[in-house]
Amino acid sequence: MSDVHVKFDLASTSDDQVFLPPAPLLAGAHVSGLPSYQEIYSKSINDPDAFWRSVAAELHFERVSNKGLEYNFDMRKGDIFCRFMDGSTTNIAYNCLERNIQKGLGDKVAYLWEGNEPSDSYRVTYQELRDKVANFSAVLRAHGVKRGDVVALYLPMVIELAVAMLACARIGAMHSVVFAGFSAESLATRIVDANCKVLVTADGFFRGSKTINLKKIADKAVTLSSTDGVEVTSVILLEHLKRVTVPQGAVLPKKEPLTDKDFLYETEMQKHADKESPVEWMQAEDPLFLLYTSGSTGKPKGIQHTTAGYMVYAYMTMKCSFDAKPDDVYWCTADCGWITGHSYLLYGPLMNGLTGVWFEGVPLHPSPSRIWNIVDNYKVNKLYTSPTAVRALSALGDKWVKETSRSSLQLIGTVGEPINPAAWLWLHKVAGEKNCAIVDTYWQTETGGHMITPLPGATPTKPGSATFPFFGVNPVLLDAEGRQIEGPGEGNLCFDRAWPGMLRGVYGDKERFVKTYFAPFKGYYCTGDGARRDEDGYLWITGRVDDLMNVSGHLLSTAEIESALVAHANVAEAAVVAAPHDIKGSFPYAFVTLNVGEKLDAKLIGELKQLVRDKIGALAVPDVIQEAPGLPKTRSGKVTRRILRKIAEGCDTGLGDVTTLVDESIISELVNGRNRLG
Numbered sequence: 001m002s003d004v005h006v007k008f009d010l011a012s013t014s015d016d017q018v019f020l021p022p023a024p025l026l027a028g029a030h031v032s033g034l035p036s037y038q039e040i041y042s043k044s045i046n047d048p049d050a051f052w053r054s055v056a057a058e059l060h061f062e063r064v065s066n067k068g069l070e071y072n073f074d075m076r077k078g079d080i081f082c083r084f085m086d087g088s089t090t091n092i093a094y095n096c097l098e099r100n101i102q103k104g105l106g107d108k109v110a111y112l113w114e115g116n117e118p119s120d121s122y123r124v125t126y127q128e129l130r131d132k133v134a135n136f137s138a139v140l141r142a143h144g145v146k147r148g149d150v151v152a153l154y155l156p157m158v159i160e161l162a163v164a165m166l167a168c169a170r171i172g173a174m175h176s177v178v179f180a181g182f183s184a185e186s187l188a189t190r191i192v193d194a195n196c197k198v199l200v201t202a203d204g205f206f207r208g209s210k211t212i213n214l215k216k217i218a219d220k221a222v223t224l225s226s227t228d229g230v231e232v233t234s235v236i237l238l239e240h241l242k243r244v245t246v247p248q249g250a251v252l253p254k255k256e257p258l259t260d261k262d263f264l265y266e267t268e269m270q271k272h273a274d275k276e277s278p279v280e281w282m283q284a285e286d287p288l289f290l291l292y293t294s295g296s297t298g299k300p301k302g303i304q305h306t307t308a309g310y311m312v313y314a315y316m317t318m319k320c321s322f323d324a325k326p327d328d329v330y331w332c333t334a335d336c337g338w339i340t341g342h343s344y345l346l347y348g349p350l351m352n353g354l355t356g357v358w359f360e361g362v363p364l365h366p367s368p369s370r371i372w373n374i375v376d377n378y379k380v381n382k383l384y385t386s387p388t389a390v391r392a393l394s395a396l397g398d399k400w401v402k403e404t405s406r407s408s409l410q411l412i413g414t415v416g417e418p419i420n421p422a423a424w425l426w427l428h429k430v431a432g433e434k435n436c437a438i439v440d441t442y443w444q445t446e447t448g449g450h451m452i453t454p455l456p457g458a459t460p461t462k463p464g465s466a467t468f469p470f471f472g473v474n475p476v477l478l479d480a481e482g483r484q485i486e487g488p489g490e491g492n493l494c495f496d497r498a499w500p501g502m503l504r505g506v507y508g509d510k511e512r513f514v515k516t517y518f519a520p521f522k523g524y525y526c527t528g529d530g531a532r533r534d535e536d537g538y539l540w541i542t543g544r545v546d547d548l549m550n551v552s553g554h555l556l557s558t559a560e561i562e563s564a565l566v567a568h569a570n571v572a573e574a575a576v577v578a579a580p581h582d583i584k585g586s587f588p589y590a591f592v593t594l595n596v597g598e599k600l601d602a603k604l605i606g607e608l609k610q611l612v613r614d615k616i617g618a619l620a621v622p623d624v625i626q627e628a629p630g631l632p633k634t635r636s637g638k639v640t641r642r643i644l645r646k647i648a649e650g651c652d653t654g655l656g657d658v659t660t661l662v663d664e665s666i667i668s669e670l671v672n673g674r675n676r677l678g
């Protein structure tokens with residue numbers, strides 16, 4: 001049972017595109033060679049408690065209980081739950097900071113910050129970071145934040161975001177980071193859902209040459225929240241703009257007036273600089289943070305992670321998937337508004353005592369060499385990024401890469417969406433000069449950390465495959481009836497047992513938690529993704545099997561975009577599907593049925609796009625909006641998205657079974673309409 005899915009034997013593979021771990025990484029790796037991975041994997045599956053408790057022993061626990069991993073995944077047997085080391089106490093911020101300082105890392109650089117403009121940079125040591133965190137935790141306490149409260153963080157990629165997240169964790173408050181590209185309405189929905197009384201934000205920032213007036217959006221969100229019954233009492237405002245270089249062609253945004261809720265970050269820090277603000281020792285299962293992710297019914301879900309399990313899992317996956325070593329200069333390009341930023345920019349690297357790069361800007365600004373320039377300037381040896389960024393960079397040609405050295409690079413990881421073999425090979429051959437391990441990590445907001453991933457010193461890789469499960473994880477492929485597919489085949493990707501880092505709930509909605517993840521296949525956690533297992537046991541993620549779409553590595557809900565579109569007075573109905581895109585992976589393609597007498601002209605398209613931007617954010621705006629005289633529906637009134645998807649993909653024929661439709665003629669009208677768009 002234990003190693004049934006991990007039986008790769010190099011000598012017998014029929015695949016000629018197999019890449020062995022680079023020699024420098026193989027030697028001295030935490031997990032060195034495939035047999036070593038297989039042995040540890042077997043142990044982790046056969047005795048998970050012993051395995052995970054030995055990992056936990058590498059971190060600081062104030063009190064250690066005798067409990068391991070307890071769970072039930074089968075709703076027929078009772079409540080769904082998961083607990084890890086129940087009864088123990090610890091604190092993740094303490095493990096990131098004080099623990100490392102006690103080990104002598106106080107003067108080590110924790111983060112090298114680089115701003116949107118290359119000329120803006122500074123560094124912060126472990127000791128300095130600890131002091132800022134303790135200071136800001138006193139500020140939060142002074143504003144009434146207590147253990148168990150939720151604090152909303154709506155900030156650009158500044159070090160103060162790391163400080164605020166760690167300060168929440170220090171005092172046992174949950175942070176809810178909202179990506180600074182989300183709209184006022186999205187922020188308000190998240191503030192209201194978790195009843196946040198304190199919001200930490202900034203005046204604004206530059207993203208490439210774009211100016212973002214963050215305070216204006218935050219002010220609007222505070223007003224909207226109040227209308228919805230949640231009164232934010234303190235807004236802690238970071239004045240970021242005055243310390244950064246204005247990009248060429250950009251202008252500073254208009255200064256928004258301060259309201260009676262606003263408190264300036266620096267003033268508050270000074271006011272509470274000498275206050276004692278001790279670490280709260282948290283119960284293992286106390287909530288650590290909320291992070292909202294798209295749901296197929298429209299409303300975003302507040303994914304809830306807890307203290308000990310998330311901590312141990314983020315620590316261990318960081319250590320093994322990236323073979324974390326004391327001399328690493330590690331750079332994760334993700335924004336902290338996403339789980340990748342939480343686990344592999346903040347918590348994972350700090351717990352492993354690494355020096356990280358914290359980047360505010362975008363990969364193509366001021367030139368497409370930016371990423372590689374940062375790699376060279378800081379001698380980054382491990383880089384974690386997204387397939388979308390890789391495709392965007394490779395599409396611009398090799399020149400931008402070739403003019404940089406990249407000699408420090410040893411490992412390039414990717415996350416967020418399937419990486420196509422061409423992009424994988426470009427990373428390997430061009431960016432990595434055939435010297436780097438390419439690590440395609442599959443996981444989700446809900447899983448807290450990597451679930452299927454190569455280990456750089458152990459796993460022979462195949463371009464496009466996330467390879468094998470992480471320790472303690474047992475992936476299964478299920479057919480539509482819930483039967484396990486053994487050996488090669490394709491099916492619904494599920495996990496048959498708990499792992500420490502898994503979500504513990506959807507905030508305030510137990511039913512949705514059970515229904516989304518445990519109802520589709522009884523006894524399993526259901527990822528919502530499809531996967532294929534090949535002859536060698538390698539896993540290949542094939543993409544979402546539900547109504548979520550993955551745009552540039554960000555999950556979007558078709559239902560949420562549709563409800564934004566139908567909020568327009570002229571729209572009767574809308575259906576949104578994912579269409580393939582060379583760089584973004586996929587993009588939202590919207591079909592809208594208008595009220596009688598209305599016409600889809602440029603003005604209305606503009607209004608509809610603006611509505612989506614206002615209600616969700618720029619990343620959800622459909623690239624294409626097509627007028628649909630009607631939508632293809634079954635007799636029971638269900639919109640047949642698989643047909644719309646085919647039309648959006650550009651197919652004229654081979655649209656699948658259309659005989660169940662009420663009105664088949666609608667198909668040709670939609671195909672003709674698409675062709676008229678050009």
Ligand code: PRX
Nearest residue numbers: 415416417418440441442443444445541555
């Ligand atoms: O569809 C899978 C895709 O991203 C989804 C999770 O999105 P999110 O919760 O926003 O977290 C993204 C960062 C972990 C998954 O259900 N996905 C993520 N990584 C991969 C992937 N698809 C294929 N290959 C991956 N490596």
